[in-house]
Amino acid sequence: VSTISVGDLARRMGIKASEVISALMRLGVLATLNQALDVDTAALIAADFGYEVEQAMTEELELEALQEQESEMGGEALPRPPVVTVMGHVDHGKTSILDAIRKTDVVAGEAGGITQHIGAYHVQSPSGDLTFVDTPGHAAFTEMRSRGAKVTDIVVLVVAADDGVMDQTKEAIAHSKAADVPIVVAVNKIDKDSADPERVKRELSDFGLIPEEWGGTTIFCETSAKKGIGIEDLIESIQLQAEILELRADALRRAKGTVIEAQLHKGRGPVATVLVQEGTLHPGDNFVAGNYSGKVRTLTNERGEQVQAAGPSIPVEVQGLSGVPQAGDEFVVLTDEKMAKSVASARQLKARETELASASKVSLENLFEKI
Numbered sequence: 001v002s003t004i005s006v007g008d009l010a011r012r013m014g015i016k017a018s019e020v021i022s023a024l025m026r027l028g029v030l031a032t033l034n035q036a037l038d039v040d041t042a043a044l045i046a047a048d049f050g051y052e053v054e055q056a057m058t059e060e061l062e063l064e065a066l067q068e069q070e071s072e073m074g075g076e077a078l079p080r081p082p083v084v085t086v087m088g089h090v091d092h093g094k095t096s097i098l099d100a101i102r103k104t105d106v107v108a109g110e111a112g113g114i115t116q117h118i119g120a121y122h123v124q125s126p127s128g129d130l131t132f133v134d135t136p137g138h139a140a141f142t143e144m145r146s147r148g149a150k151v152t153d154i155v156v157l158v159v160a161a162d163d164g165v166m167d168q169t170k171e172a173i174a175h176s177k178a179a180d181v182p183i184v185v186a187v188n189k190i191d192k193d194s195a196d197p198e199r200v201k202r203e204l205s206d207f208g209l210i211p212e213e214w215g216g217t218t219i220f221c222e223t224s225a226k227k228g229i230g231i232e233d234l235i236e237s238i239q240l241q242a243e244i245l246e247l248r249a250d251a252l253r254r255a256k257g258t259v260i261e262a263q264l265h266k267g268r269g270p271v272a273t274v275l276v277q278e279g280t281l282h283p284g285d286n287f288v289a290g291n292y293s294g295k296v297r298t299l300t301n302e303r304g305e306q307v308q309a310a311g312p313s314i315p316v317e318v319q320g321l322s323g324v325p326q327a328g329d330e331f332v333v334l335t336d337e338k339m340a341k342s343v344a345s346a347r348q349l350k351a352r353e354t355e356l357a358s359a360s361k362v363s364l365e366n367l368f369e370k371i
């Protein structure tokens with residue numbers, strides 16, 4: 001269980017230990033300099049000293065949470081499925097390609113199930129497992145990256161063979177490069193009479209995406225999402241790219257991941273799709289997701305089935321949150337429920353302070369504009 005000494009708390013808050021001791025006395029606690037305080041008591045004292053203290057507490061709590069996570073004995077880092085994002089220009093066939101890939105899913109085929117939108121889905125194909133982050137393209141990708149979240153291992157860049165490189169193709173290339181994520185190109189719509197795959201290759205070469213047959217390192221696949229041509233080849237190419245990346249994760253640790261999307265659901269309360277990136281998530285786990293804490297009530301996969309575990313690269317819908325986190329927020333499991341709650345409330349306080357600070361700044365700016 002996490003504790004902090006009176007002396008450490010005072011030091012972190014930048015105040016005298018004697019002030020902390022007096023504050024404790026007001027709470028009816030007689031404490032010495034080296035006395036260990038539990039998180040709740042420390043939080044109470046911190047509250048007495050206001051904003052800066054809260055910040056010190058957040059950092060303290062997060063450090064402890066991190067140490068708790070780090071000190072845990074894990075297993076071995078084993079290969080994990082790649083997490084893929086599909087990008088490309090409007091109408092070049094992103095959704096069609098995703099649909100075609102989903103049709104190859106062995107499991108969905110067996111269950112004949114209706115897939116539900118949870119923002120990401122996992123496919124078990126004959127050439128290996130894959131996870132797709134089903135974001136509506138670039139906006140979500142940049143939004144998550146701007147918040148420091150890295151969820152995508154590989155970008156599939158869809159370029160229509162009859163249209164070539166367009167504005168959003170260029171944008172997608174820029175985003176992928178900035179995020180240092182390798183690109184696999186799907187030259188789509190090759191069934192069309194006006195298709196010119198060679199032109200696409202030439203145009204992409206100008207952006208440094210040079211096909212292997214021309215001495216480059218970029219994998220190009222010719223596909224027709226409409227006719228189902230080249231889809232298996234595309235999946236195999238993604239797996240090939242994944243092998244080069246040597247993606248690994250330890251499934252035996254406590255889970256850690258990223259919120260892909262979240263909303264307040266009528267009747268079910270706050271729900272979040274979480275991509276597990278390390279460890280395995282289970283019902284009953286205590287966690288912190290952004291500014292909120294919770295205990296996993298149910299885990300649901302993209303087929304609407306409740307599951308008892310979600311390991312690395314698996315997306316699941318989580319119920320049991322105390323509020324709605326943001327896409328890109330980190331999701332961390334902690335053994336201690338109190339710890340999870342304390343971290344969340346300290347973060348909320350900090351967020352509120354920041355909000356207030358920026359609100360007053362804005363109103364000041366507005367004031368100056370008017371003058």
Ligand code: GTP
Nearest residue numbers: 089090091092093094095096188189223224225226
């Ligand atoms: P946005 O989400 O609007 O950016 O489009 P998208 O990239 O998801 O494209 P979408 O999959 O919706 O496809 C756009 C149009 O192209 C649809 O009319 C598809 O039927 C058609 N299309 C997609 N793939 C192919 C293909 O391989 N061949 C042909 N002929 N048409 C295709």
Ligand code: MG
Nearest residue numbers: 093094095096
């Ligand atoms: Mg689409």
